[in-house]
Amino acid sequence: MARQDKRENIVLSAMTLIAEHGFHGASMSMIAEKAGVGIGTIYRYFESRDALIRTMYKEKEDRLVTLLLADYPIERPVRECFFHIGTGVIDYFIHNPLDFRYTEQFHNSPYGVEHRRNRIFASADKPDIFIDLYERGTAQQVIRDMPMVVFFNLAFAPIIWTIRDHVLGFLNLDALLSRKLVESCWDSVKI
Amino acid sequence: MARQDKRENIVLSAMTLIAEHGFHGASMSMIAEKAGVGIGTIYRYFESRDALIRTMYKEKEDRLVTLLLADYPIERPVRECFFHIGTGVIDYFIHNPLDFRYTEQFHNSPYGVEHRRNRIFASADKPDIFIDLYERGTAQQVIRDMPMVVFFNLAFAPIIWTIRDHVLGFLNLDALLSRKLVESCWDSVKI
Amino acid sequence: MARQDKRENIVLSAMTLIAEHGFHGASMSMIAEKAGVGIGTIYRYFESRDALIRTMYKEKEDRLVTLLLADYPIERPVRECFFHIGTGVIDYFIHNPLDFRYTEQFHNSPYGVEHRRNRIFASADKPDIFIDLYERGTAQQVIRDMPMVVFFNLAFAPIIWTIRDHVLGFLNLDALLSRKLVESCWDSVKI
Amino acid sequence: MARQDKRENIVLSAMTLIAEHGFHGASMSMIAEKAGVGIGTIYRYFESRDALIRTMYKEKEDRLVTLLLADYPIERPVRECFFHIGTGVIDYFIHNPLDFRYTEQFHNSPYGVEHRRNRIFASADKPDIFIDLYERGTAQQVIRDMPMVVFFNLAFAPIIWTIRDHVLGFLNLDALLSRKLVESCWDSVKI
DNA sequence: GATGAATGAGCGTTCATTCAT
């Protein structure tokens, strides 16, 4: 098995186990077994269990940010950008439910404490499209006057919760409902 | 120390530790030490760790439901009821931040799986004011056509996330902001 | 409840629980509850759990020895005395299965280590009818030449084991079988 | 320390502690310490404490059964087979006193409940030489008419009890006494 | 005298991490 394959196997196994059974249900030996590698091998790629969990999160976050940035219509009106992000997030998580469940597990754990919720779409070395949205919206007076975190919560909390309901099978978040949902979120922040 | 005091000490210690450090950060021996009692003593009041965690949750949930029901303006328009619940929830959690953080930990844990998110304001033996809201709002065509869980998410996800931000010190959720927040949530569901 | 009643309740509860569920299945609180007394009360009558267990055994042993001595035909031939003891033991335990099971539990436990098996019918302050049997039998040359413990084992081990089988329901040790069994034991020691 | 040595150390430590102090006197940490291994190490070789106890018993039982079967004179008269088993059992336990004491502890414990006493020489996948003895003896009318368990008890209870006396140092069960003992047992069942 | 709430040592078991191979 090539080096890169090994690492990917480890990450996939850890992701799957944690997404499905929580952090408790993913001991290092379970991850190793599922990945088809020795326990010690994991420590060649990750310094510790904590590092594995944190690194995996970072990678997933980066991937989503990259995707959203790829065709971000920065020249277009705030509203359009808002819809781009909202539907983009839904689209990504609907098609990557493992990532969603892992992200949820991460946020709600001792790890998540260090990680502000509204930083979900941010990355250290990349432009923060969400801050851009808030600042342009405020400057152009198309969104209401409120702290950025409140804006963020209104914009994304219902989306995240509804994705969870979809992933858990409580409803079917199809294109139509998705559109309606983002529309509702927009209505809560627009002037 | 009186019997009732002991139980309260145990509950307070457990709540605090779990709220601050998660379920992992609250072992029975830590809870006992913080409460100033022996480990075995906890087992006189709660059958097991699970029972302690679940009972504490039930008690907190019941307290909130009771409070919200106390002066619920059931005869008044849906919009007014919506505001009653929204501001009531904020008010309760702002004044009981420990309860809020504990509730959050509970929901996002294996325990929470059994407990649907939209059951947050429900209790087995009490009328479910949230379902009442949704059904009346739909019947009177004052809220948009959408599944109940989506309605629930739009109505409360931003509130819950913002309470968290307040509790964690990221913003100050005062009366004015609270009002604005609930208003925004209403705007996302009203027709 | 009178003092003597309390003590008897405690002993009966302890006996029953230990006989039915072993030493493990009889915690002090279970014994107290079954006896209808407080836990602390047991310590008024017995110094410790060990003392309770040992005292109970002593009492049961004494009772059996007293019974066997009551009409022991000391003037009659060794063979007759042998049958007297053999059938007496069977008779006693068949009618007091709780005592039998308790005795068995006791013998096979750390407590039993201090208690030689062939002392089963002996008591510190009473004549030992078993030693009498062995000494007369040897002197009169009606039993084979062998160490006393071997004589004891041949005489009683099959009886004890068969009583257990009866108590556990593996066979029915009626009067006929009882007679045959003692006869067989006699055949193994007689010249 | 080699893998096999480690397992043997664990088994020897557990056997010794249990033989000498009963199941209570052999906690996992005591076994580990005596074996010179970590507590967790035991769990690499045995799934649980129960599994350790049961596996050890099975291994000892199998060893004895194999030994007795090795040169079992199945073509010879019942009496000869009876002596073969009787002296074989004595011989085995005299030379393996630890096995004897462990076996005793096992039989007289919650574990022993599942294990009928008369199955002592039986094994799931091997012929049961004891049943063979009883059936041939009955068919040929060389042993008395009695239930099998009674036959078993007469045949082996005195032997087992006498081995215990030997192991505990109360007598010296040498070849001569051994012969006499088995002879006496035979006299109690033969016609 | 009687009680039972309180205690904490000790139980069996798990699992992140190390390190000899």
Next chain:
DNA sequence: GATGAATGAACGCTCATTCAT
């Protein structure tokens, strides 16, 4: 580089015993 056997601190929980009431 890769392995997994070995480790032991820490977990949830039990229960004989004590002692304030």
